[in-house]
Amino acid sequence: MERKIKDYESECVDCRCCMKGCPMLYSFTISPKKLLIKFTTELPTSDMAFACANCGLCAHTCPRDIDFGAIFTASKKNYAEDKKVLKKYGYGGVIFHQKSSFSKLFSTTKKFTKGEYTHMAFMPGCALSSYSPSLVHTVFNYLQSKCSGMGIIQQCCGTPTRAMGDMAQFQTYHSQLENDLAKMGATTVVTACENCFMSLKTYAPHIKIVSLYSLLREIGLPETAKNRYTNASKMALHDPCPTRYEKVIHADVRALLEQIGLPYEEFTFNRERTLCCGSGGMLELSHPSLAYEQMKTRAHQTTCESIVSYCQSCAESMSHGGKNGVHLLDLIFNPTFSMKQEEQGTLKKWYNRFTSRQKIDALKDKA
Structure with missing residues (x-):
């Protein structure tokens, strides 16, 4: 990483393109080049590293392809070795989320044995299941009507631990997800969540990943x-x-x-x-x-x-x-949608995920 940062420092023209739209750089510097020079001799502070949203905008807008996000991501991985540091940045909440997400209370799979699409599984993701179990299952019922035999998995992709730099824990969760998919015989996963899409595309290249929105365009809307x-x-x-x-x-x-x-x-x-x-x-x-x-x-x-x-x-x-x-x-x-989402607290979101899991467990093979 040191060589790359030195390359960045020599290439940076201090145009500040990377700072436009960035949630955090203006909070720490007025000169990206000076920041890069500093990074040649020391790591970014933990406060700076964990302020990065990992959105990729800086690398996209930079005329010299300088990637601050990659620097901060590498720094997070170093800091993640010290759980006391992680705790300062809300890692306790991440661990609670991840342990709960992979627990039997909030995660499950349903494989269907008959139909043309038994090799496919729909993965709605954590946020959508927390928001509306009925929406998740309305979407899935429609998918099954068009793709008979498609299964469903309510599981987390592990992005929260990866975003915090804890790659060891991420690999544990990611492996569990892959094992669950393998038990289903799912070689194609349809994702409603963009984090799930990118996580599986990056870390499970042997699995075919399809965006729900691309599939809906292909099979048509109701x-x-x-x-x-x-x-x-x-x-x-x-x-x-x-x-x-x-x-x-x-x-x-x-x-x-x-x-x-x-x-x-x-x-x-x-x-x-x-x-x-x-x-x-x-x-x-x-x-x-x-x-x-x-x-x-x-x-x-x-x-x-x-x-x-x-x-x-x-x-x-x-x-x-x-x-x-x-x-x-x-x-x-949702034909009765009022054009406004209901505001929900944390307990309600977990209850929704529990309800969604129950709905999945109650599904019967329709073929």
């Missing part, structure tokens, strides 16, 4: 969803930063919005240039004030009162930032 929102107020579309470079997903989401007839506008910073919603890198635990400021900043980069996203964490962040965050799946699959 007839009742088409042109449902032609008279609705315009919303802004926020792209989640984990899938910054997934151009196919960007295009497929926009195609779905066109099909449901929703009037929408693009943020100035969209697709590959999208900004973090404020929840990236576990920022809400490690630096809550920075996270909240980023939520407000992003939410108010549009005059639209409602912001639609295809990530539940992003939708919640836009609501926390002062606007009305909406999930695309509600618009497609």
